[in-house]
Amino acid sequence: MKTLAQLREEINKCVKCGTCRSICPTFRVIGRESASARGKLALIQSYAAGELPMSETYVRHIKECTLCGACMDNCPNGVDTIGIITAARADAVERQGMPYAASFIMKTLLDPGRLMPMALKFASRIQGLLLKDSSVENGLLSRFSLPVIGGGRLLPPLARQFFLDTPEAKALFEDAEKRPGPQGGAKTVRVAFYAGCGVNYLMPEVGAKSLDVLRRAGVELVVPSAQTCCGMPAFSMGDVPTARAMALKNLEAFEAAGFDYITTSCATCGHALKHLFRGLLGDDPELRPRVEAFSAKVRDITELLVNALGFVGKGKETDISGKTVTYHDPCHLNRAQGIRREPRELISNAKGVAFKEMRFPCGCCGLGGGLSTTNYELSMEITRRKAEGVRDAGADVVVTACPGCIVQLRDGLHRYGVDAKVAHVVDLL
Numbered sequence: 001m002k003t004l005a006q007l008r009e010e011i012n013k014c015v016k017c018g019t020c021r022s023i024c025p026t027f028r029v030i031g032r033e034s035a036s037a038r039g040k041l042a043l044i045q046s047y048a049a050g051e052l053p054m055s056e057t058y059v060r061h062i063k064e065c066t067l068c069g070a071c072m073d074n075c076p077n078g079v080d081t082i083g084i085i086t087a088a089r090a091d092a093v094e095r096q097g098m099p100y101a102a103s104f105i106m107k108t109l110l111d112p113g114r115l116m117p118m119a120l121k122f123a124s125r126i127q128g129l130l131l132k133d134s135s136v137e138n139g140l141l142s143r144f145s146l147p148v149i150g151g152g153r154l155l156p157p158l159a160r161q162f163f164l165d166t167p168e169a170k171a172l173f174e175d176a177e178k179r180p181g182p183q184g185g186a187k188t189v190r191v192a193f194y195a196g197c198g199v200n201y202l203m204p205e206v207g208a209k210s211l212d213v214l215r216r217a218g219v220e221l222v223v224p225s226a227q228t229c230c231g232m233p234a235f236s237m238g239d240v241p242t243a244r245a246m247a248l249k250n251l252e253a254f255e256a257a258g259f260d261y262i263t264t265s266c267a268t269c270g271h272a273l274k275h276l277f278r279g280l281l282g283d284d285p286e287l288r289p290r291v292e293a294f295s296a297k298v299r300d301i302t303e304l305l306v307n308a309l310g311f312v313g314k315g316k317e318t319d320i321s322g323k324t325v326t327y328h329d330p331c332h333l334n335r336a337q338g339i340r341r342e343p344r345e346l347i348s349n350a351k352g353v354a355f356k357e358m359r360f361p362c363g364c365c366g367l368g369g370g371l372s373t374t375n376y377e378l379s380m381e382i383t384r385r386k387a388e389g390v391r392d393a394g395a396d397v398v399v400t401a402c403p404g405c406i407v408q409l410r411d412g413l414h415r416y417g418v419d420a421k422v423a424h425v426v427d428l429l
């Protein structure tokens with residue numbers, strides 16, 4: 001993983017053409033140069049040259065970014081804007097530390113082996129005291145004006161039973177221990193399922209449906225029990241050591257049992273498992289071949305179902321059958337993994353579904369890069385265009401492939417009064 005000092009040449013590749021301004025969601029809302037990739041690179045360049053101190057304003061500017069990757073995708077010079085912005089965030093955390101609450105959450109709460117299960121189980125029991133039911137798909141609204149959870153934000157309820165505690169998942173832990181390698185006879189495809197925090201703590205039903213679809217697609221499933229957070233939240237906030245520790249723990253949890261594939265229903269987790277782990281662990285010569293072998297097996301669930309298992313058109317009737325459906329491309333699936341065709345094939349061949357593209361399906365939902373925590377109002381302004389796109393497409397349901405996008409879209413549709421549901425691709429199968 002390159003430091004800011006090592007990225008100086010990369011920063012100098014920016015010729016200040018401004019192409020990135022036209023597609024940047026934060027620049028579109030704020031309209032200030034520092035909100036664009038070009039502006040951020042200029043600030044980071046001055047800071048790295050010692051011409052600009054590390055100030056609150058500098059840190060605020062480098063946080064005003066969803067890490068959506070649109071600038072990088074459209075840059076004629078191929079500048080690694082994401083690498084530079086995340087290195088600048090890591091540098092800021094190294095020099096200034098993280099706010100105590102954020103550091104505590106990253107280091108302890110997001111690790112299921114530590115405080116997470118206990119703390120979140122407790123929180124799931126008391127959430128009714130702080131939050132009240134909303135009519136929107138069982139989302140919760142704060143009863144009080146509180147930081148982070150206030151401001152009319154529609155919060156996803158914590159699951160009563162976390163995915164990794166469900167009998168379906170636990171049965172597959174035991175299978176993992178009993179079966180050291182592929183079975184004899186006909187070769188079955190062995191697939192390990194990675195849940196991620198969104199599925200585990202907020203949407204266990206997406207995990208259960210994923211297992212059900214994969215089973216119907218004919219694979220032998222395992223859920224490694226020692227899996228933990230993918231590290232992307234910590235990495236996005238600049239906490240590289242915590243992200244690295246999480247990557248290593250996951251590598252160890254998944255590499256033993258000889259899987260053909262490792263799959264996930266979370267676009268962000270898939271991007272982390274495929275790419276971030278290589279960046280975090282690949283500098284170590286002992287870990288490099290292990291992480292290469294691990295990452296090469298990772299497939300998003302839509303990619304696995306379409307390209308490896310031929311599951312197109314084989315889904316069953318669901319409660320979305322008969323509805324008009326549109327699709328939101330998660331940045332971490334579309335740009336980070338290059339997966340656009342596969343979810344669309346699954347949706348347009350789902351039983352009884354009318355598929356209609358919305359305007360800017362690949363526009364960022366506003367959640368990424370920690371923006372919905374660091375600047376909720378800005379993140380919701382970015383979601384506005386998405387909500388309008390869903391409304392104008394006349395969709396009953398907007399489908400996506402990332403629990404994070406689902407949370408943000410539900411909140412945005414609620415805020416902007418768009419009467420549509422939000423679902424995961426597996427809900428159609």
Ligand code: SF4
Nearest residue numbers: 014015017018020075
């Ligand atoms: S598109 Fe690339 S080269 Fe042009 S200003 Fe943006 S980052 Fe610099």
Ligand code: SF4
Nearest residue numbers: 024065066068069071
């Ligand atoms: S990553 Fe996205 S939000 Fe951040 S500067 Fe680039 S285009 Fe803008």
